[in-house]
Amino acid sequence: MPSVLVGRPLPEPVIEHLRNAFEVEVRTETLPMTDAEMIGALERHDAILPTLGDRFTAEIFAAASPLRAKILANFGVGYNHIDVAAARDHGVSVTNTPGAVTDATADIAMTLILMTCRRAGEGERMVRAGNWPGWHPTQLLGLHVTGKTLGIVGMGRIGKAIARRAHFGFGMEILFHNRSRVEDPGVPSRQVEGLSELMEASDIIAIAVPGGAGTRHLVDAAALAAMKAEGYLVNIARGDVIDEAALIAALQDGRIAGAGLDVYEHEPHVPEALKAMENVTLLPHLGTSALEVRISMGQMAADNLIAWAEGKELPNPV
Numbered sequence: 001m002p003s004v005l006v007g008r009p010l011p012e013p014v015i016e017h018l019r020n021a022f023e024v025e026v027r028t029e030t031l032p033m034t035d036a037e038m039i040g041a042l043e044r045h046d047a048i049l050p051t052l053g054d055r056f057t058a059e060i061f062a063a064a065s066p067l068r069a070k071i072l073a074n075f076g077v078g079y080n081h082i083d084v085a086a087a088r089d090h091g092v093s094v095t096n097t098p099g100a101v102t103d104a105t106a107d108i109a110m111t112l113i114l115m116t117c118r119r120a121g122e123g124e125r126m127v128r129a130g131n132w133p134g135w136h137p138t139q140l141l142g143l144h145v146t147g148k149t150l151g152i153v154g155m156g157r158i159g160k161a162i163a164r165r166a167h168f169g170f171g172m173e174i175l176f177h178n179r180s181r182v183e184d185p186g187v188p189s190r191q192v193e194g195l196s197e198l199m200e201a202s203d204i205i206a207i208a209v210p211g212g213a214g215t216r217h218l219v220d221a222a223a224l225a226a227m228k229a230e231g232y233l234v235n236i237a238r239g240d241v242i243d244e245a246a247l248i249a250a251l252q253d254g255r256i257a258g259a260g261l262d263v264y265e266h267e268p269h270v271p272e273a274l275k276a277m278e279n280v281t282l283l284p285h286l287g288t289s290a291l292e293v294r295i296s297m298g299q300m301a302a303d304n305l306i307a308w309a310e311g312k313e314l315p316n317p318v
Contacts, residue, residue: 002046002309007033007054010075014298021306022047035060042069042092047305050082051075051146052285053267058086067092071314073304075279075297076288077101078238080211095304095316099157100296105236106161109206112234112260113150113166116281117143117204127279139242142233143203143257145170152176152201153219154194154209154237162206163187175201195219199226204234208273211238221246224256232258236287239264248273251280262287 004013004022008030018024018109025045027033032053033041041048042064050056050072061067061083071093072082077100115279119142121257126132126140130304150166152159154176166172167187174189176182177198182191193196195218199205205227219233219242227233233256235242250256251274258279264270267285274280288294300316307314 004047005041005045006241007050010298011295013295014302017299017302021309039063042067045069047071049073049075049301056082058083061086061090062153071308073301074300078211094318095314096318097297097300101288102157102161104290105158106165108262109162109236110165110288112281113204116232116258116260121281122278147171148203149173151198151205153207155182159208160186195223195224196226199223204232207235207237207241209237216240217243224250229258230257234260236262239267251277
């Protein structure tokens with residue numbers, strides 16, 4: 001049987017699924033693999049199941065000698081931590097898990113929209129600290145989400161799922177910006193050509209683009225400057241899609257009303273400036289954090305590996 005290294009502990013049904021076709025080694029550490037671990041894995045295993053933070057760079061592939069691994073089946077839809085071109089140059093296939101994460105991630109986007117606009121995090125902290133004086137008419141007045149304009153940056157699977165929830169659930173008007181033309185967004189909506197135009201026209205912005213060099217700091221100081229002073233920004237994509245320093249400056253200067261973040265530019269580091277602001281909702285990368293979703297993601301990654309082991313076409317190549 002070929003050998004596979006599973007880079008982090010995964011739900012047991014996923015491991016059992018893999019044992020049907022592989023000799024399975026499960027790394028018990030929950031943090032990303034070190035350079036030495038990644039190089040060793042490439043040298044000792046036929047296949048690897050990595051995830052977010054396992055940075056398989058060109059240097060890592062080049063350092064493995066001899067390089068035994070033939071496939072990286074990424075656990076997650078985002079794969080910007082893997083140099084796919086370098087992997088191909090070394091004869092290593094790369095797959096991901098699209099679809100399995102869509103609804104769960106869209107749910108977290110709506111969670112952040114509601115928490116941030118309705119000041120739920122601030123209110124919860126007030127109650128826990130024993131500082132709630134009781135209800136009164138002007139306490140914690142936030143933005144009424146129903147009927148507002150939501151601007152979505154990136155209208156792929158997750159962007160469309162956010163749009164459905166926002167439009168059909170909250171009667172929101174949907175605008176979106178996408179690098180290519182979207183023929184069927186799935187909801188009444190309008191595609192906006194320029195990012196700044198989208199930022200200016202929207203009450204709330206939701207970021208749902210893939211990570212990687214092409215989208216790094218897509219939302220920069222200029223884009224943030226185009227937002228309404230009453231506008232809110234939500235990010236469930238990748239942390240480095242937003243220029244975090246520019247976001248902090250915009251929040252501190254009161255140039256935007258608030259932000260809801262599930263991802264950060266230098267995870268797991270979260271700047272103290274963000275932690276200090278009451279108008280910012282901070283979640284610990286919960287996008288796919290539901291048991292059935294993580295099992296589904298793992299099963300999809302395992303199916304990619306099993307297809308490779310059986311010489312079949314890969315279901316989800318990248």
